[in-house]
Structures are given as C-alpha cells and as structure tokens.
Amino acid sequence: MLEPRAKGGGENASATDQKAVKGWLADLARGSRLWIRGTVVAGIVAGIATIIQMVLLARIIHLGVIDEVPVADLTPLFLGLILALAVRALGQGYQTRFAARCSEQVRRDARRQLHKHWQATGPVELGQSSAGTLAREWIDHVEALHGYFARFLPQMTLSIIVPVLILALVFWLDWLAGIFLLLSAPLIPLFMALVGMGAEKLNQQHFETISRLSGQFLDKVRGLTTLQLFGQTAGAAELIRKRSDHYRRITMKTLRVAFLSSAVLEFFASVAIAVIAIYIGFGLLGYITYGPSEDLTLFSGLLILLLAPEFFQPLRTLSQHYHDRAAAMGAGTEILERLDTPVNPESKTEMASVEGAEDRIELRSVSKNFRPDQLVLQDLALTIQKGEVIALTGPSGGGKSTLLHMLAGFLAPDTGEIHLFGEAPGSFRFGWLGQKGFLVQGTWADNLRLTTPDASDIAIETALRNVGLGSLLDSRKQGIHSPVSEEGQGLSGGQARRLSLARIFLADYDLILLDEPTAGLDSDSEVFVLEALHKLAVAGKTLIFSTHHQALLALANRVLLVSGGEVRDA
16 A cells, blocks of 8 residues: 655645656556566667668668669668668567557556555445546546556657667767757757646646546436436536536647647757758858868768758657656546545554354454444444344444444444454455445346356356246346346346345355345335345355344344444344
8 A cells, every 4th residue: 555645735745746656657667667678679679770771771872873873783772771661660560569568567557556445445435436536547547657658658768779879870970960969959858848847737637627527427417317306407517518618628728738849849850950951061062161071971961861850759759758748647646646545544453364263253342433423333242153144223324334334344443353254354255235236237147247257047047036036037038148237227126136136146155244135125026035035044144134124124033223332132
C-alpha cells in the first residue's frame, strides 16, 4: 500500500503530488524494463539505418552528378540503399511492437493495482464512489498511460542517442554546421518544458472534469424515472449541459496548448534547418570562405542537409509525445488518489487466521461505529457452530447488515477479532446474496459461471431447478442460454433474485450470508426462496441471514436479536 500523499498547502502539496505520481510511474516502468530497452534498441537500429541511408543517397547523387559515374557502377550503392531502407522499416516496426507490449504490461499492472485496492476496500466503502468515476479510472485513466510508456519514455533516450550520432557525423564533415545544430538543439527541449508545465495542469483538470461528468451523467440516467416523476428532468438536463460545456472549454484549452507548442517547435526547427541550408548553399557557391566552408563538396553539403531534419526529428517527436507525459501525469494523479485512499480506515486491529477453530465462527470483543454518537455494535462476543442456521432480526438500523458485512470482510471492526472457521474475513470462500441480486449482461449460464467458470450445463440446470426456476427454464427455447440484462430484463424481481441465489447452489459454499433474502418479493417467489434455503440448511451449510420474515425465522435453529449495540438470543 502506498503512503498517503500530503494534502493542502498550495505549491508544496502540488510538488509532493507530482513527485508521488512520478514515483508511481517509475515503479510501473521498472516492471517493463525489458520491453522499454527493446523499444530503445529497435529505435537506435532504425536511427543508424537512417544515417546510412542518407550517406548512401548523398554518395549516389555526388557520384552521379559530379563524377558522372555510370548508373551500372552505382548498383552496389543502390542495393545498400534498399537494404538500409529495409532495416529502417524493420527497426521502426519492432520499435512499435515492443512499445505496444510494454504499454500492455504496464496497463495490466495498473489495473491489477486498482483491482487489488477495490477488492481490499470492499463493496460497502467502494459504493461511496460513483460507478461512472470508477469506470473512468479503470478504462480511460489507465488507457492514458499508453502514450507515456509506449512513446514518450523510449523517445527520451532516443532523442539523446540518435541526435548525438548525427551530430558526431556532422562535426566530422563540417564543424561549423555542427555548431549550428548544437546551438539550436536546446531550444526545442526548453520550449517543450515551458509549454508542458501548463499542459500538465490542463490535463489534470481534464481528467478531474470528465470523471465528475461521467459520474453525474450515469447517476442522472439511473435516476431518470425518479426525475420524471418529480418533474426535475429539465434541471438535470441543464446541469449536464453546463458540465459538458465546462468539459468542452477544458478540452479546447488543452488542444490550444498542444497546437501552440507544436507550432513553436516546428518554427525553431525550420529556422535552424534554413540557416544550415543557407550556409551550405553560400559555402558551395564560394561566398563563404570562413572555417571549413572551403572544403564543402556536394556530398558533404547534401549529406548535412539530409541529416539536419533527421537531427531534429527525434526531438520533435519527443515534443509531440510530451503531451502523452502530461496526460499520464494527470491520469496518474487520479489513479494514485484512489490507490492512496485508506482501506477500511476505521480498522485498528489485525485479524489473523487461528488454528484449531475450523468448526466455528468466532467474534471476540467486536465493536463498530460510524459516528462517535452512533455505536452500532459494542463489545460483541459470539460463537456460531458450523452447520447452524442463524437468523438476525431486530429494528432497522440496529446493525444486522453491518454484522453481515463484517463477517463477509466488507467492513473491518473498530476493535476485536473475527474468525471464520479459523480464517480471517475476506480470505474465506463464502456465498453472498444482498438485498438486490447481481446480474451481468449475457445469458443465465454466463451469470451462474461468474463464481464457477467450469460448471457444466447439467450442473447449471440443476441449480436453477433447486431455486424454483425449472418451469421457467422449460418454457424458454434457449434454456440456460436465455439472455438477461444487468437490470434483469426478461425476468421478474423474484426470478432475478433466484437466479442470483442459484450461484450459491452451483458453487457449493460452506458459509452463506444473506441480507434480507425475501425483501420485496411476491408470495410465490418467497416460497421458492424459502424452499431453496431449506435445501441448503438440510445439506449442512452454515446459513446466516437478516430478516423480519416469520417463515425465515422459523427456518433458523437460532434467532439473534440485533439492537442497541448488542446481539443476544431472541
């Protein structure tokens, strides 16, 4: 877990943030060193092949025009030129390929870090963040790292090595032309850095704005029915319009900076090349007699002119990719802020596995509160034997869901220890059914295979029949391959809940936690759910559920009253 970054304090806080993001990007780069080095080596090979190509081209022109050598005698040079072109193309191809592999590995590592953090945070704490914001972090923010690792990072090395090789050759041909190149080269990195400072800030604003806009838009779409019922659709649309317009302005600012920086850098590169061209032209005409100009030939002069654009090209490419760096810094700030969010910040104890307690669930001196004036659970001591069916009942807000969330590892207690059959919560395999079933876009079989990927069609059909979906299954032509949406389209609320419950039968968990399993169901669906839970109880599973339903209370062999911070037998 990364150390939380310093907050507040203006420029010092900003500098700390930038340093933390750079450190995180460097850590990601260390895991892909091989691909980065491969990209650089391929780029150097392409650069050397380019230099050889220009040397052969200048040589061919000099021999053909000045020495009037027959074309047949120039065949070896032409073959060498074709070979140089082929090597250059191969080098550029492998450079792109290695860069893509590097970026792929880095993005995979970044998503692995996000996934690990989300998993450690748990659904309760993670539910405080907008789904749109989380989606943006997972998709767009991570994708924004591509340009930095695939283009900018390797180009930083190439922008030094390739120009130095060209500069050395130009100094050998004409030291005065080499001085022109040497004096003009620093102007590009200088202006690149100056423009890039503003670009980084704009990119960070860009990512912050689109994250907020994504979350607000998704929330409005999800609550569209409620907005229509209360006549608030016009206000919601106006809010989205204003946020979208703000995002447009930020985007246009970023593009203006990008176009301005490109124009400035192209201007200085063009002026430098023009100065060298003037020097070469007047030197060949004999108007300049200073220094090495008298020794200029068509070969040396043409070669210098051909190499001058190639000298600036790596620097210009780096300047173009500098915006990839700005985008990665902006995205990295958002991702690192997520990774720096403390996991279960209220937790003050370490919950370790305990040997010799494989046959029971134990809670020792467990306390939990969300506000100083609201103690949900206080000094709770509880033992549940394996195979028991426990019903949690009590007033709303009494702590039933909180207790289930702590048993599941979604929340950590403020004090005390919890052990599930000798293991810590979160490390133990268990079945969970919340108040709303979880479905994904796909088929019934796809949804059941979320927890058991290798399940056979027969096992899936058996699980569906165990939860009372047999008659519905028989009525569908596609059977277990019938489609279903995330919202359960094509199924009633009770059928969708039972489809989620079927996963528990298929996965064969020893511990099953259910939060109000019959809430909001019609009487027919309630009967099917009760029968399904009875089958699990007969099979010797440990069932713990919260409920106010009398039939579910009758199913339990032990009823616990959760109220006033206490848990006691009812």
